[in-house]
Amino acid sequence: MAPERLEDPAFIEVLQQLTIPLIAVDEAHCISQWGHDFRPSYRYIQNVINELQNDPIVLALTATATTQVRQDICQLLNIPPTHKIMTTFARPNLAFKVLKSEDSDLFLKDYINKNKNEVGIIYAATRKNVEQIYKQLKQANFAVAKYHAGLDNNEREKYQEAFLHDKVNVIVATSAFGMGIDKSNVRYVIHYQMPKNMESYYQEAGRAGRDGLESECILFYRPQDVQVQRYLIEQSVHQDRLNRELEKLQAMIDYCHMENCLQTSILNYFGEGDIQPCGHCANCTDTREKSDVTTDTQKVLSCVIRMGQRFGKVMVAQVLTGSKNKKVTNFGFQDLQTYGALSHKTLKEMNLFIEFLVSEDYLTVEQGEFPTIKITKKGNLVLKGELQVFRKQQAKSTQIIGEQPLFEDLRQWRREVAKVENVPPFVIFSDQTLRDICLKMPKNLDELLTVKGIGEQKKVKYGIGLLKVIANHCDEETIPIKDELKLPSYLITLELYQKGKSVRDIALIRGLSPNTIEDHLIRCAEEELLSLKNHIPDKFKAMLQEAAKNYYEEGLSFMRKQLPEDISYFMIKAFLVENPLIGKNDNND
Numbered sequence: 001m002a003p004e005r006l007e008d009p010a011f012i013e014v015l016q017q018l019t020i021p022l023i024a025v026d027e028a029h030c031i032s033q034w035g036h037d038f039r040p041s042y043r044y045i046q047n048v049i050n051e052l053q054n055d056p057i058v059l060a061l062t063a064t065a066t067t068q069v070r071q072d073i074c075q076l077l078n079i080p081p082t083h084k085i086m087t088t089f090a091r092p093n094l095a096f097k098v099l100k101s102e103d104s105d106l107f108l109k110d111y112i113n114k115n116k117n118e119v120g121i122i123y124a125a126t127r128k129n130v131e132q133i134y135k136q137l138k139q140a141n142f143a144v145a146k147y148h149a150g151l152d153n154n155e156r157e158k159y160q161e162a163f164l165h166d167k168v169n170v171i172v173a174t175s176a177f178g179m180g181i182d183k184s185n186v187r188y189v190i191h192y193q194m195p196k197n198m199e200s201y202y203q204e205a206g207r208a209g210r211d212g213l214e215s216e217c218i219l220f221y222r223p224q225d226v227q228v229q230r231y232l233i234e235q236s237v238h239q240d241r242l243n244r245e246l247e248k249l250q251a252m253i254d255y256c257h258m259e260n261c262l263q264t265s266i267l268n269y270f271g272e273g274d275i276q277p278c279g280h281c282a283n284c285t286d287t288r289e290k291s292d293v294t295t296d297t298q299k300v301l302s303c304v305i306r307m308g309q310r311f312g313k314v315m316v317a318q319v320l321t322g323s324k325n326k327k328v329t330n331f332g333f334q335d336l337q338t339y340g341a342l343s344h345k346t347l348k349e350m351n352l353f354i355e356f357l358v359s360e361d362y363l364t365v366e367q368g369e370f371p372t373i374k375i376t377k378k379g380n381l382v383l384k385g386e387l388q389v390f391r392k393q394q395a396k397s398t399q400i401i402g403e404q405p406l407f408e409d410l411r412q413w414r415r416e417v418a419k420v421e422n423v424p425p426f427v428i429f430s431d432q433t434l435r436d437i438c439l440k441m442p443k444n445l446d447e448l449l450t451v452k453g454i455g456e457q458k459k460v461k462y463g464i465g466l467l468k469v470i471a472n473h474c475d476e477e478t479i480p481i482k483d484e485l486k487l488p489s490y491l492i493t494l495e496l497y498q499k500g501k502s503v504r505d506i507a508l509i510r511g512l513s514p515n516t517i518e519d520h521l522i523r524c525a526e527e528e529l530l531s532l533k534n535h536i537p538d539k540f541k542a543m544l545q546e547a548a549k550n551y552y553e554e555g556l557s558f559m560r561k562q563l564p565e566d567i568s569y570f571m572i573k574a575f576l577v578e579n580p581l582i583g584k585n586d587n588n589d
């Protein structure tokens with residue numbers, strides 16, 4: 001039942017006549033003012049429980065609760081803190097990524113196109129956004145569905161059904177979509193706009209990869225979306241909760257500018273500490289070098305202090321870049337020592353740098369009618385010269401999958417191989433490995449061993465296939481050189497053949513021609529490692545027997561000429577291996 005019913009005295013009377021053994025409070029975070037979904041009617045629950053004739057067991061359940069919210073739930077429902085069970089929020093198969101890309105529409109089309117066979121959800125902030133994206137994707141001939149509260153029931157149901165039953169792969173939706181839906185094969189969740197808080201984000205992004213397979217959660221960040229969310233919060237939240245909601249929004253913004261592991265940052269937000277970096281989010285796989293930005297940071301911090309810690313990000317950025325904006329001169333900031341101290345940066349770069357300092361906790365944003373930035377304890381240490389600040393080089397800051405053709409080709413190759421081997425793609429290689437390949441561009445099998453996630457076994461099995469994909473992206477002089485495998489190649493083929501792979505499959509996996517694979521199998525048969533009897537159709541046996549009579553005198557090509565086209569060289573060779581005495585006996589007679 002909805003807790004709102006507890007506001008009805010007649011209903012309470014009915015409840016009081018019953019013996020209720022257990023009360024389960026689902027979405028228990030709604031009881032807390034600190035939660036992202038506070039619903040006042042949840043506050044009636046404990047009162048109602050107190051008035052029941054018996055003393056039922058109370059069970060509170062939630063999947064998104066920060067430390068503070070957990071405390072609140074226990075306190076408000078009289079649950080002893082020692083009766084709390086926490087499982088980890090970690091979802092190791094999700095790869096998180098934030099894109100600060102200008103052209104999100106282009107990226108979106110490109111991404112859906114490259115993941116045509118995968119199922120995905122695209123979340124947008126408003127109904128209008130959903131309609132716009134839906135229209136765009138339709139026009140680009142994608143089969144998509146849409147979902148938002150503005151559609152009538154029939155339409156909503158129609159689109160939802162189409163998505164749930166795999167008639168369309170992609171659905172564009174507001175946050176209204178997804179509650180109570182359990183579709184396990186969602187491979188990606190894209191947030192077209194930043195949501196209003198981490199709780200919503202993790203809940204929505206978490207709809208990817210419920211089957212445990214590798215999936216992606218991509219978030220588009222644009223500064224103007226911060227304004228949209230701020231506006232939506234101000235419109236929908238009561239004054240006394242406003243600052244709390246704005247703090248949550250700030251945490252969301254911090255996430256977007258984070259340079260450390262994104263998964264770790266989410267888990268820290270939910271109160272889990274001491275976590276190892278996930279190894280596959282966009283930040284963990286970001287191989288850019290870090291550079292020392294301590295001096296620039298000191299200039300920013302000292303400017304914030306000189307301005308009295310009473311202004312917002314934009315104003316500070318204007319002063320530092322030496323803007324002649326009227327507001328700056330009205331306050332007399334052109335006379336500050338730090339005025340124009342970082343004038344070599346553009347205003348946009350300056351804004352991003354300040355956002356970076358906020359996300360790394362050197363500065364903090366105090367909410368209010370106008371958000372102002374202030375120095376943190378950590379910031380003070382930098383000012384005193386007791387702490388250095390490092391930032392990843394910004395040259396390649398917009399890493400979009402679509403801009404890495406080799407990565408895409410490697411993924412395509414991996415998909416094909418995975419299909420043939422009937423395993424999930426990440427079992428073949430993780431994205432991290434593919435990215436490392438893009439970075440290191442190995443030219444031969446030995447260099448492949450320097451790539452993260454490639455050991456001797458994978459080198460032997462997939463090495464040549466990988467090098468061929470890489471070769472398509474090399475200048476002519478640097479094309480990978482084929483070199484010798486340490487383990488005999490035909491034995492690797494044998495292993496795959498024994499796993500039930502066809503000649504074509506093995507050729508694809510190993511990046512070799514089907515003829516080569518056939519030769520491997522012949523050699524295996526010669527060494528009696530396998531039998532090729534199944535490869536010789538019964539209907540051809542008599543003809544092969546006849547043609548083989550002169551094999552030892554005339555040779556293979558003569559034998560070939562005597563036989564019809566549909567008997568392949570492979571069948572002939574297989575026949576000869578399987579019947580080694582035929583030609584000889586006839587000859588000896």
Ligand SMILES: [Zn+2]
Nearest residue numbers: 261278281284
């Ligand atoms: Zn990570």
